[in-house]
């Protein structure tokens with residue numbers, strides 16, 4: 152033990168001060184910028200917990216707090232998302248739903264006998280034997296479940312009420328463009344974003360983008376994100392990061408949000424708005440192939456974030472899944488970072504000639520099976536999935552906005568009136584509204600802001616809005 | 632044969648969804664109740680679109696005919712303590 156401590160101390164010296172935490176009793180050394188997730192993976196722990204039914208391995212995937220595959224217990228608090236939780240000195244991190252540990256989980260036998268833990272399997276498997284049902288139910292309830300009861304209390308403040316002329320939910324390109332313009336025009340603007348750093352997907356994409364360059368004069372999405380964040384700040388936008396907007400109550404012009412302060416503390420935020428712009432962005436579409444849940448399989452954003460934010464060294468090959476422009480951009484990004492890639496490939500959901508049909512590996516991915524007429528096994532360390540994305544439409548849908556299937560993106564979008572308006576005083580923008588390219592996403596944010604200004608009685612913006620709307624329509628047709 | 636997971640929270644496989652559609656389930660809300668999709672910690676943020684696509688394909692629907700399940704707050708997990716401490720609007 153002493154020896155181990157010594158080596159860690161020496162390893163962490165003299166670069167920067169190291170933070171020590173533990174994972175299932177084993178020591179993990181992290182640097183200040185790490186999240187619990189990046190720290191665990193840098194130390195070689197890819198399995199954070201087990202899934203709640205079949206006890207399959209679960210770990211980091213989306214990197215931005217929504218997939219919930221990375222949940223761990225921290226100092227007695229269950230279901231903490233490791234990917235958006237900063238490391239703190241002495242944290243005791245434990246895996247969940249595993250006996251005795253995520254690495255060696257005895258209950259993973261359930262993966263081999265799915266009937267045991269499926270109510271449906273139970274009904275089908277035990278016809279007529281009603282008297283064993285209560286017993287089996289009790290057993291199921293013991294074996295499956297999510298985390299332990301909290302051993303500690305969280306620390307939650309009294310909450311805060313904010314009045315905003317404009318509330319913008321989402322600080323990606325479209326939200327930032329809208330918020331900064333409106334603040335520059337003298338409105339009182341509040342912007343909330345679920346991540347610690349503003350900029351959405353764009354922040355993690357440093358490669359040149361022709362559309363952005365032509366239409367908005369930014370070299371890259373990353374530069375646009377940085378520049379717009381700076382503008383929003385200097386225009387006086389009230390910015391709340393690490394804040395999850397969880398509910399929209401349109402009859403009260405109210406958005407409820409949760410400001411996360413640490414893994415065990417935070418406060419409630421109620422924002423009363425006059426105008427609301429929803430720019431909540433999009434989720435990523437999972438890859439469809441056998442063992443698509445092995446640790447080491449991540450979404451585009453999560454994978455980029457490890458490299459950009461956490462200086463994670465990618466050793467070994469990466470298979471890229473997805474056939475659209477996002478997969479090509481990810482492939483180019485990885486190649487520029489000196490990472491060896493294979494693909495991009497299709498998967499079971501595509502009719503491509505080259506498809507990943509399975510991943511394999513014991514503790515994490517160690518390879519893929521590619522079907523291209525014949526089957527090939529290719530050894531890889533990671534799989535990065537950059538398929539479609541689909542709108543984060545919960546807030547709009549909760550508020551009763553009609554949803555419409557958009558064949559271009561293959562998913563539902565909130566239905567707007569042709570002028571991005573979904574409710575009397577609510578507009579949508581960015582990928583939530585179905586815009587795909589960076590240039591369109593940014594432009595739609597500006598457009599939503601123009602419409603708000605028009606609603607505020609600023610007639611001079613009506614003409615600008617009409618011009619931008621028609622160029623955006625043309626742009627959409629081009630990218631579609 | 633390894634499993635192809637479509638709902639990572641509730642461990643629902645591609646096979647199970649296909650079988651359910653064959654058995655006659657034709658609505659996401661019904662599939663949700665039957666299989667548990669969309670009821671786990673991510674609340675459908677990963678599975679819904681995939682399941683909708685499988686449903687459209689297996690049942691021969693046009694995807695635009697598919698109705699999404701009802702969305703209710705919270706859109707993101709919030710500790711109950713946060714709500715308990717919150718000063719909410721009195722009206």
Ligand code: FES
Pocket residue numbers: 210211212213214215216217218219220221222232233234235453
């Ligand atoms: S929620 Fe943490 S990786 Fe998705």
